[in-house]
Amino acid sequence: MHIEKDLVAASATPLVLGILAEGESYGYAILKRVNDLSGGRIQWTDGMLYPLLHRLERLEYVSASWGASDSGRRRKHYTITAAGREMLAERRAQWDVVADALSQVWRSVQLPPASAEGWS
């Protein structure tokens, strides 16, 4: 299923922060986790994750440090900061409002299931 670009962009920050809230991680593992969580339906362009991580780092929502992978390669690990957790809580509240409103709309408008495909 194709998910609209703006929606992917909007959900990327809370997703990444949420995954990092589970524990320290690195780029490839974060993408795999997104894949698992969405059952493979959220497809990011892999490379785009890194500018995003760097932005979060600059905003001090995450902190980064260089470590080594099992095979000895250099690997950059990211950890969520206290400010990041606050931001995550705030985003979560925002998304709850949106999701709540949306679910009410879905209930009142009965869409035929097939037409949902045509939305994007």
Add this chain to the structure above:
Amino acid sequence: MDTDKELESQIGQWRGFVERRHAISAADTDEMEDHLRDQISDLSAAGLRTDEAFLVAVKRMGNVDDISREFAREHSDRLWKQLVLMPSASDGDGTRPTRELFVVLGLAVGAALSVKAGVATLGEQDLARNVSLFVLPFLAGYFAWKRQVTARLAAVLLVPFALAAVLLNVFPFASNGSTEVIAAIHAPIALWFAVGLAYVGGQWRSDRRRMDFIRFTGEWVVYLTLLALGGGVLIGLTIGAFDALGLSVEWFIEDWVLPFGAAGAVIVAAWLVEAKQNVVENIAPVLTRVFTPLTTLMLLVLLTAFVTTGSVVDVDRNLLILMDLILVVVLGLLLYAISARDPYLPPDLFDRLQLVLVVSALAVDLLMLFAMLTRIAEFGFTPNKVAALGMNLVLLVNLTWSAHLILGFLRGRRGFSSTERWQTRYLPVFGVWAALMVGVLPPVFDFV
């Protein structure tokens, strides 16, 4: 084994492709390469062949232009500040740059101290003659260290400096004689080519390395000028502030800050040019594009003024010296412009402008030669006239053939690289000429 090697070379190519973007730093590429390798090994484990896995992984990584644009949005500073003198520990091993900084600072202080020692022990004229010997060996030493030259080359490098030191101080120059002035002017130029030998790490036959040295010289002049301007402003402010306090610090500035600053700047400017090598093309094309038309205009105005003021025989001697200096600047500009040009681009308007510059410089040169020959016919040979005449001839040959080559390039009969090659091949002539002025001209004229 073979597929491993192939994969490594593919990853290497991808890396090179990504690293060419200024917005993506080497550390970012490391991070993405780690990602790529993880992806490839997962895909291979799922049953894909290595080359297929590589293709899929690269595809999933996305369009490098788009990623680069995102990085640029996040790190717009990177498009500006590409000059990294001291990479932080996270960007790689930080040992070498730190050591280089210490070597540079050590050499700069060494040059400054030797200038200071020269000022303290030598008279004004002796100092003026020897000043390049106090500074340039340190610069040559920096490049010898940086290029890790062989012991044999290091020994060869000592020869020109030792020779210059002997000649400049053994020759019985007449006090204030013109041969002394000529030797003093040409010694730094000749020794600059010794620095060049160190710069190219001994590969003096290579045209590419010679062109690098021309580039280096141009950039070095630009950096030295910037450092001098900044230093001048700083000194002016300091003197002003102390003046306002009722203290005079001019003696301190003159005795310590200036010699230390000037000698140190020579070394530090070279280091800066080395450190920012991959940004070299940022300022050179801009400067040459601005100054080529302006210089052409200046030459044409001068020519007109010359012709309208009448006889070229009784032109002022100072004017001849000035015109020679202008020609040297024009040649420098030409070399700098050639070094900044991509030899594979087709001819454009700027190349036409360059031809106009070369032709007007040729006209000025011929006029100078004519004026000089008539003066020589009238007053006979003097050291100054020989030096000026020789320099004009050296320039005449260079400019004539340059004009011929650029014209051929504009007409599509040859590539731009022939112009480049001509300049790099001609380069030693300047060095040899300067060396002759130091070593041969004074004895020929009995050191007057």
